[in-house]
Amino acid sequence: MTTLTPDNLQDAASANLADDPRRRAPLVTGDQDFASVTETVTHLALRKPPRAWYIAFGISMALLGLLGVLILYLILSGVGVWGNNQPVAWGFPIVNFVFWVGIGHAGTLISAILFLFRQNWRTGINRFAEAMTIFAVVCAGLFPGIHVGRLWLAYWLVPYPNQMAMWPNFRSPLLWDVFAVGTYATVSLLFWYVGMIPDLATLRDRATTKIRKIVYGLLALGWRGSNRHWQRFEKAYLLLAALATPLVLSVHSVVSFDFAVSQVPGWHTTIFPPYFVAGAIFGGFAMVLALAIPARQWFGLKDLITPRHVDNMAKILLGVGLMVTYAYATEVFIAWYGQSPNEQFAFINRAFGQSGWAYWVMVTCNCFIPQLLWFGKLRRNLWLLWGVAVAVNVGMWFERFVIILSLERDFVPSSWGQFMPTWVDMGMLVGSFGLFFTLFLLFCRYLPMVAIAEVKTVMPQAHAGHGDKQYDDVETDESGTADYRIP
Amino acid sequence: MTESQVDNPTPDAPVTYGLLAEFEDVDTLLHAAVGVRDAGFRRWDCFSPFPVHGLNKAMGMKDTRLPRLVFGGGVAGLGIAVAMTVYTMSADTLDVHYALQSYPYLISGKPYNSFPAFIPVIFELTVLLSAFAAVFGMLGLNRLPRLHHPLFNSERFRRATTDRFFIAVEADDEKYDEPAVRRLFEELGASHVEVIEDND
Structure with a gap:
């Protein structure tokens, strides 16, 4: 892996990482033009993949197969194959659900919120962050689906006029979840797909085999780059970003209501919505980094996902990590300050009770390890950064595990117990990674991994007045990203 | 021809x-x-x-007139969601087909029309229909898809x-x-x- 050394700092990378506020760093490095950007991205989808892809795909498919077999076993046997039991009735399925839906937040955050804030560096990473979001939401949706027990009745979650003359309870946070996660999955999918239409047209126009021409042709919907279309496309994209921004904040807030609206000590707190949203963004960014660092290396995307992109993501990870740490501290403070004996007991038990080890794994991974990212030198060590990102993912899984384990010590000591996961719980957690990586590898293989059209818009030659020819009737485009060129 | x-x-x-x-x-x-x-x-x-x-x-x-379509989608989502939640949870039984009758039932002594509790569903449906209007409106105005x-x-x-x-x-x-x-x-x-x- 590349670490920045004095040698390769000389060229583009130094301009790319420079923090001179008088000029912006270039977002595309290497001597790239429009054709070479297209080539860099499309050749991944149109050529035979490297052998590492087949190995990774084989492992992922094996884990996905494990997940499938375990789901079948669950259906045939019943939910007793899990460790879920009173008092910890939620167990791994809900831990995994909250973990995956949290990871699914970074993609839409990058596409929507960074878009509205005109953070143009998002163009290098937004496409696969969005893809990651959708696949994470697929994994998330799986767990409540199989957790309902009789999963062939899962469609009862949807309100529709039925022969039982019954309607779902709209006062229930669990039903809010159905709407929040369902809407989020749908809108994220639309956002991802709409953004990909112009790039699918690029693939259509460069495909060589008949099947690919037909499939990409159908997916591109007949896109031909018309400016009358681009005008509505850009407006639709802006509006989707504006809609997705409150949506992304609402989803994990609603997920947190599943806990906060209950009476359980340690859950019944008003800090949960913002705390959950910060945690989701934290976990999601960690997953984006964990995927982006190897992907840019293996797929030759270093000019599009530049050291600055990685550096920016590391800074965001650190910043959100501090928010999460602050939330943990506030939670403990309020437990003491609120003077509710049950609440106080719940927090002392979390840190020093029978499952206290899980709490300290969480604090170590989420609060202490990310502090390494204060140092630029450490941020630029990609091995170390990758390690931090993986540690944060572990920590965020444990955060949800710790929250669920609050159920071990309820109000009534006679109902206390200890949660022990079974091999099926473990297998399904591992298998869900198989599902996630299978989908992600298929995406890397067949779809444009980087938003080709969007990357082109942040290149200097995409703006008037930055080419070889000058015309009187063409205004120089000073705004936007024209100042991204290296002087 | x-x-x-x-x-x-x-x-x-x-x-x-x-x-x-x-x-x-x-x-x-x-x-x-x-x-x-x-x-x-x-x-x-x-x-x-x-x-x-x-x-x-x-x-x-x-x-483009797309923003007006999106606003329309949002208003439709809001209206449908308010009507659905308030009607099914709190309306008196009407003389309609049984599958369309309301279903008011008492949970923890909370009011039938617990409007604040309906807001998450109302918000999500508003966003969902606005997003549909943005995407399908854009494609429709562009006369896409075409083969x-x-x-x-x-x-x-x-x-x-x-x-x-x-x-x-x-x-x-x-x-x-x-x-x-x-x-x-x-x-x-x-x-x-x-x-x-x-x-x-």
Whole structure:
């Protein structure tokens, strides 16, 4: 892996990482033009993949197969194959659900919120962050689906006029979840797909085999780059970003209501919505980094996902990590300050009770390890950064595990117990990674991994007045990203 | 039978769609777009691999009405969600088909119409229908999806999704006159001009 050394700092990378506020760093490095950007991205989808892809795909498919077999076993046997039991009735399925839906937040955050804030560096990473979001939401949706027990009745979650003359309870946070996660999955999918239409047209126009021409042709919907279309496309994209921004904040807030609206000590707190949203963004960014660092290396995307992109993501990870740490501290403070004996007991038990080890794994991974990212030198060590990102993912899984384990010590000591996961719980957690990586590898293989059209818009030659020819009737485009060129 | 086929004496012969000019860079495209606009054409369009800043103005285009559709979608989502939650949870039983009857039931002594508790569902449905309006409205106004377009007959036009910029003036424009348009394109800096046939 590349670490920045004095040698390769000389060229583009130094301009790319420079923090001179008088000029912006270039977002595309290497001597790239429009054709070479297209080539860099499309050749991944149109050529035979490297052998590492087949190995990774084989492992992922094996884990996905494990997940499938375990789901079948669950259906045939019943939910007793899990460790879920009173008092910890939620167990791994809900831990995994909250973990995956949290990871699914970074993609839409990058596409929507960074878009509205005109953070143009998002163009290098937004496409696969969005893809990651959708696949994470697929994994998330799986767990409540199989957790309902009789999963062939899962469609009862949807309100529709039925022969039982019954309607779902709209006062229930669990039903809010159905709407929040369902809407989020749908809108994220639309956002991802709409953004990909112009790039699918690029693939259509460069495909060589008949099947690919037909499939990409159908997916591109007949896109031909018309400016009358681009005008509505850009407006639709802006509006989707504006809609997705409150949506992304609402989803994990609603997920947190599943806990906060209950009476359980340690859950019944008003800090949960913002705390959950910060945690989701934290976990999601960690997953984006964990995927982006190897992907840019293996797929030759270093000019599009530049050291600055990685550096920016590391800074965001650190910043959100501090928010999460602050939330943990506030939670403990309020437990003491609120003077509710049950609440106080719940927090002392979390840190020093029978499952206290899980709490300290969480604090170590989420609060202490990310502090390494204060140092630029450490941020630029990609091995170390990758390690931090993986540690944060572990920590965020444990955060949800710790929250669920609050159920071990309820109000009534006679109902206390200890949660022990079974091999099926473990297998399904591992298998869900198989599902996630299978989908992600298929995406890397067949779809444009980087938003080709969007990357082109942040290149200097995409703006008037930055080419070889000058015309009187063409205004120089000073705004936007024209100042991204290296002087 | 389309109108142009009526005018065409030999139905098997291809009908001209228009004239397509290729440009090498953004500046030339913008300059040419201003030229074509000022020449008074109405049925014409620019094609580019990415949205070009300033091209809407250079082409003299009006704003899109998409935002109004999205607002409509949002209002519809809000209305449907408020009606659904309030009706099913709190309305008195009406004399309607049993599957459509309301279902008020008491939970922890909370009021039937617990409106604050309905807000998450109302918010999500508002966002969902607005997003549908944005995506399907955009595709509808753009007359997409479509399986074929005469411009795809051009081999060169494939680069419109990679690194070339194009302007097409359609043959059904009132001012269309092939030699004159060709001359205009060449004056405006086109690197290549070709006739596009509509053989559908």
